[in-house]
Amino acid sequence: xxxxxxxxxxxxxxxxxxxxxxxxxxxxxxxxxxxxxxxxxxxxxxxxxxxxxxxxxxxxxxxxxxxxxxxxxxxxxxxxxxxxxxxxxxxxxxxxxxxxxxxxxxxxxxxxxxxxxxxxxxxxxxxxxxxxxxxxxxxxxxxxxxxxxxxxxxxxxxxxxxxxxxxxxxxxxxxxxxxxxxxxxxxxxxxxxxxxxxxxxxxxxxxxxxxxxxxxxxxxxxxxxxxxxxxxxxxxxxxxxxxxxx
Numbered sequence: 452x453x454x455x456x457x458x459x460x461x462x463x464x465x466x467x468x469x470x471x472x473x474x475x476x477x478x479x480x481x482x483x484x485x486x487x488x489x490x491x492x493x494x495x496x497x498x499x500x501x502x503x504x505x506x507x508x509x510x511x512x513x514x515x516x517x518x519x520x521x522x523x524x525x526x527x528x529x530x531x532x533x534x535x536x537x538x539x540x541x542x543x544x545x546x547x548x549x550x551x552x553x554x555x556x557x558x559x560x561x562x563x564x565x566x567x568x569x570x571x572x573x574x575x576x577x578x579x580x581x582x583x584x585x586x587x588x589x590x591x592x593x594x595x596x597x598x599x600x601x602x603x604x605x606x607x608x609x610x611x612x613x614x615x616x617x618x619x620x621x622x623x624x625x626x627x628x629x630x631x632x633x634x635x636x637x638x639x640x641x642x643x644x645x646x647x648x649x650x651x652x653x654x655x656x657x658x659x660x661x662x663x664x665x666x667x668x669x670x671x672x673x674x675x676x677x678x679x680x681x682x683x684x685x686x687x688x689x690x691x692x693x694x695x696x697x
Contacts (some may be wrong), residue, residue, distance in 0.1 A: 454583050455479045455512060459489035459527065460545060465568075465582050469517070472572050473579065478668040481513075486525025489518065495535055505691040515582055520546040520557065526562050528654075535561030536611070545570075555643075555651040559634055600637045603696055604684050606676060608636055622675055631668050635673060635686065639697035642689050669694060 456478050460466050463484070470480045483489035496512030516534060518527035531542050541563040554565050564578050597684050601608040607616045615622050624632065630652045635643065645662040649655070653664075669686060672678075680686045687695050 453477060453479050454514040455481070456579070457481050457483065457489060457492055457516045458521065459483040459486065459517065459530065461522045462519070465519075465545070472575060474587075476576060476579075478579075478670060486518075486522045486530045486632050487520075490525060490530050490533060493530075493537075498555065514586060515543065515579060517543045517560075520544055528556060529558060531557070531562055532560040539586075541586050543578055543582060555634070556654065557648055558637070559630070559651050571695055578586075585653075601633075603632075603636050606685065608633065612614065616674065624672070624675060628668055628672050628675070631665070632672055632686075634696060634697045635696040640695060641697075642691040642693045642695045 454477075456473055458466060458469055458473070458480055459482070460469070461484055466482045466484070481492060483492055485564065493513070493516070496559060516531075518530055520527040521608055527544060527546075530532045531544070534540065534542060541594075542561060543564045543566060544557045545568060546557075547568045557565055563582055566575065566578055578629055601610060605618050610616065613626075615629070615632070617623060631648060643651075645665040646657040648665050649657050649661045650668045651660055653661075655661075669688075670680075673680055673683065673686055676685050680688070685696060689695055
């Protein structure tokens, strides 16, 4: 079956070049000039989605979605966040920026891969084929499957429901607390600096006082999780570098 791809970028030249490239490889490509148009196309095909009995869930018409991060109206990050609530269709981000914080932000909202501009045709096709192969083989990437339910020790994170549960039951977290915990849990053993956490979760430029904001949320998370800062089971501080889980 011909793979169907949604491509959204506000640069008409990039849309044309990538569309021709993918079409020449046999893919069916639909394009959108901004985030609002991309989301509308996604919603339209969702109404005609089929049901995947093997994975007990509906799946979208599109096999892959390619989103420019910075677009008029809704950004690619906002579009991806909505899509991830509805579907496990893989998302590839295109961006002119390649900073680690931008990559972390993209992965946090549910992106699967990240391709900085300018990119070569060979690299684009390699990323597309890898995502499609993984999606068709597993019905979604391993990262996506793990997003549904994550375990950190005896803590269970319900990603789609944005809830967590400990041995004694549900644990109430604020939205920012949950996002910080999810960022660390989805990247076990990776050390995040306060700057990386702040820019990924708060989606704002890091200022001098931002480090205190992150520190307060980490402290509150530890308290609610029953974690001892002197001998943590969950969130560890790596002095001079940041925070990690694992």
